[in-house]
Amino acid sequence: TPEMLIVVFAYLGYAFIGFLDDFLIVVKKNNDGLKPSVKFLLQSVLAVVFYICYTYVADTSIEIPVLHLSLNIGILYFFLVFIMFTAESNAVNLTDGLDGLCAGTSLIAIAPFIIFSLLKGQHDLAMFLLAVSGALLGYLRFNLHPAKIFMGDTGSLAIGGLLAATAMVLKQELLLIIIGGVFLMEVLSVIIQVTSFKLTGKRVFRMSPLHHHFELGGMKETQVVLMFWCIALVFAALGLWLGVI
Numbered sequence: 001t002p003e004m005l006i007v008v009f010a011y012l013g014y015a016f017i018g019f020l021d022d023f024l025i026v027v028k029k030n031n032d033g034l035k036p037s038v039k040f041l042l043q044s045v046l047a048v049v050f051y052i053c054y055t056y057v058a059d060t061s062i063e064i065p066v067l068h069l070s071l072n073i074g075i076l077y078f079f080l081v082f083i084m085f086t087a088e089s090n091a092v093n094l095t096d097g098l099d100g101l102c103a104g105t106s107l108i109a110i111a112p113f114i115i116f117s118l119l120k121g122q123h124d125l126a127m128f129l130l131a132v133s134g135a136l137l138g139y140l141r142f143n144l145h146p147a148k149i150f151m152g153d154t155g156s157l158a159i160g161g162l163l164a165a166t167a168m169v170l171k172q173e174l175l176l177i178i179i180g181g182v183f184l185m186e187v188l189s190v191i192i193q194v195t196s197f198k199l200t201g202k203r204v205f206r207m208s209p210l211h212h213h214f215e216l217g218g219m220k221e222t223q224v225v226l227m228f229w230c231i232a233l234v235f236a237a238l239g240l241w242l243g244v245i
Contacts, residue, residue, distance in 0.1 A: 002057040003169040004124050006050055007162065011132075013046045014089050014161030018153030026152075033153075040086065046161070047085035051078055054168060063171045065242040070171075080173060081164075088176065089160030091183035094190060094209045096156040099145035101211060101225045105182045106159045107136050108232040112179050112240040113166045119244070120170060132162065145222050175243050181235030182228055186210050 020042075021033040034042075060077035061070045073080070096102035110129050117126035139155075142148045160183075167176035177184060189210035196204045206216040214224045 001122075001124065002053070003122070004128070006053055007125060007128065007165040007169060010046070010050055010085070010161040010165035011158050013050075014043070014085075015154050015158035017042045017046070018093075018155065018157035021153040043086045043089055043157075044082065047082045050085065050165060050168075051081045054081070058169075061171070062173050065172075065175055066245060081168060084164040084167065084173060084176065085161060087187060088164040088180060088183065089157045091180065091187035092160035092163070093153060093156040094186045095183055095211070096151050097209060098211055098215075098221050098225050099147040100140060100143050101228055102151055102156055102159070103136050103140040103143050104225065104229045105232040106163075107133055107140070108229065108236045109163060109179050109183070110136075110166075112175075112236050112243065113163070113170065113172070115240060116170050116172055116243055117166075122170070125166065125169070129162075129166065132159075145225070172243060175239045178242065179236050179239035181239075182232045185231075189213070 024030040025033045061072040186209040189208045193208035205213040
């Protein structure tokens with residue numbers, strides 16, 4: 001289906017951006033990788049492309065959870081999709097900072113969307129999400145502390161793009177905020193930290209993203225990861241409940 005193609009190309013497109021960054025760092029020995037401005041530009045271009053493609057096959061409405069209302073927000077839908085893709089891909093990328101953290105929270109976040117896909121009869125999308133989940137499980141086996149392999153931007157940006165595209169085609173854009181609550185916490189911690197330091201010269205957190213704040217507070221890496229997994233489970237369960245009631 002056209003929706004399925006959008007999800008697949010979002011996954012591959014954001015993976016390619018991450019690959020360029022990893023390639024420059026690992027192969028070309030350029031520790032800076034892609035410039036942040038270039039990376040954001042590429043993420044933005046893909047977001048616009050997917051918005052245009054999606055509006056050819058669907059309308060610009062969003063579903064209001066619990067109320068079961070469909071609200072057409074017109075041009076505002078463009079800004080919603082733009083924020084979803086750019087914010088979610090960067091948020092998942094920021095979460096990839098401790099062994100097992102990103103893979104575990106991503107697995108948990110994908111699970112509700114598998115159920116939503118089945119409930120909406122989009123079995124091809126459910127199979128694709130299950131395949132990605134299987135890959136993440138295999139990866140997680142070797143990424144748990146002490147990690148033997150690492151995801152890099154190739155994986156984290158791909159997962160962020162996948163979650164955004166899946167939420168879009170399933171009309172669960174608002175629930176992505178809840179289901180991806182851990183990713184939202186991580187990116188907000190960076191925004192708050194940077195804003196506070198620029199305006200007042202003071203830091204709100206010991207270090208951002210948020211998982212480092214707890215590490216510097218004395219928690220072991222494995223304890224922080226387990227705590228974030230538990231938080232992700234709560235967010236995912238809440239999002240799933242709101243999506244099915």
